[in-house]
Amino acid sequence: MLHEVMEIRSEKKELDVKNLTTGEVFTDTYDKLVMTTGSWPIVPNIEGINQENILLSKNYGHAQMIIEKAKEAKKIAVIGAGYIGVELVEAFQQYGKDVTLIDASDRILNKYLDKEFTDPVETEFENRGVKLALEQTVKKFEGKDGKVNKVITDKSSYDVDLVVLCVGFKPNTFLLEGQVEMMPNGAIKVDEYMRTSNEDILAAGDSCAIHYNPTGQTQYIPLATNAVRMGTLVARNLVSKSIRYMGTQGTSGLHLYDLSMASTGLTATSAAAQGIEVDHVIVRETDRPGFMPTTEDVLFKLTFNPKTRVILGAQVLSKADMTQSINTMSVAIQNKMTVEELGFVDFFFQPHFNKPWNILNQAALAAL
Numbered sequence: 001m002l003h004e005v006m007e008i009r010s011e012k013k014e015l016d017v018k019n020l021t022t023g024e025v026f027t028d029t030y031d032k033l034v035m036t037t038g039s040w041p042i043v044p045n046i047e048g049i050n051q052e053n054i055l056l057s058k059n060y061g062h063a064q065m066i067i068e069k070a071k072e073a074k075k076i077a078v079i080g081a082g083y084i085g086v087e088l089v090e091a092f093q094q095y096g097k098d099v100t101l102i103d104a105s106d107r108i109l110n111k112y113l114d115k116e117f118t119d120p121v122e123t124e125f126e127n128r129g130v131k132l133a134l135e136q137t138v139k140k141f142e143g144k145d146g147k148v149n150k151v152i153t154d155k156s157s158y159d160v161d162l163v164v165l166c167v168g169f170k171p172n173t174f175l176l177e178g179q180v181e182m183m184p185n186g187a188i189k190v191d192e193y194m195r196t197s198n199e200d201i202l203a204a205g206d207s208c209a210i211h212y213n214p215t216g217q218t219q220y221i222p223l224a225t226n227a228v229r230m231g232t233l234v235a236r237n238l239v240s241k242s243i244r245y246m247g248t249q250g251t252s253g254l255h256l257y258d259l260s261m262a263s264t265g266l267t268a269t270s271a272a273a274q275g276i277e278v279d280h281v282i283v284r285e286t287d288r289p290g291f292m293p294t295t296e297d298v299l300f301k302l303t304f305n306p307k308t309r310v311i312l313g314a315q316v317l318s319k320a321d322m323t324q325s326i327n328t329m330s331v332a333i334q335n336k337m338t339v340e341e342l343g344f345v346d347f348f349f350q351p352h353f354n355k356p357w358n359i360l361n362q363a364a365l366a367a368l
Contacts, residue, residue, distance in 0.1 A: 039169035039206035048141030073162035080166035081108035204230035211247035262326035265313030287320040296320035
């Protein structure tokens with residue numbers, strides 16, 4: 001701990017290390033090197049961004065700083081409408097703050113959910129007084145005495161006491177630049193045993209690109225679930241090839257107010273962005289039979305290959321917690337299941353929990 005690696009020379013298996021307590025710099029050597037340097041928030045080059053009260057949200061230290069600064073702030077702008085951004089907006093709104101959510105996209109959470117799912121979440125925000133400043137790009141931060149007080153976008157301006165940047169992450173991999181294969185964004189490429197293009201350097205976590213099963217391509221998907229799996233696999237495969245990585249579906253979930261949502265694999269939006277032809281069905285159902293004392297509406301979407309009928313993605317939204325259905329769909333995608341197979345899978349029925357035809361069956365049958 002408290003030692004910073006300054007440089008890696010992989011051809012010599014050497015690294016220069018600085019003792020942060022004493023300032024001493026020394027050279028160390030390795031047989032195998034494991035890189036788990038993670039990611040770091042993207043900080044856009046915007047005029048005035050270095051002013052006080054413009055914060056990042058990545059680690060525990062950032063969280064403590066946000067909590068402290070938010071105590072005094074009345075007007076808060078969150079820039080970036082991904083998972084971290086919308087969760088901060090919910091927290092600030094419930095904390096009684098005047099909140100503005102700014103994003104260049106035309107809707108929130110567009111990397112994870114299609115419009116049918118983000119519309120009701122946006123409505124929830126607006127009903128609680130959150131300002132959604134969508135399709136807007138931040139051009140400038142203005143301030144007084146070095147402290148931010150205004151966010152200027154290409155369409156409007158917003159008075160603020162506090163700004164939190166949540167515009168995404170980049171791999172923290174500069175130490176290995178030019179020494180192992182990387183994607184254009186700097187994500188380290190690894191094989192199914194977590195080895196880089198240098199067999200004595202292994203890598204895991206947000207610093208890496210991963211194999212994305214729905215497309216068969218290498219993609220950058222920084223998620224904690226991917227990171228812990230890859231880290232465990234590094235340990236398993238450090239000495240010799242032991243357990244291979246099965247790839248990922250990018251499965252994730254979110255709870256905002258009383259809505260539970262989750263997704264896995266390709267959405268119609270992400271498929272279109274990658275030029276992949278998909279078909280889909282949408283099922284609007286209740287979580288259990290109508291004769292039960294209470295029911296909740298469920299929105300479910302299934303995405304599949306129109307030619308092979310192989311399942312490529314799924315999304316769910318409900319006030320009932322239906323999110324575990326998306327874990328089941330992740331298994332289906334990983335195992336290249338078709339809609340015909342999913343339609344007749346054996347799921348249990350008990351009216352307290354579900355219907356005789358499980359919603360996954362129903363979606364697949366609709367696809368038929």
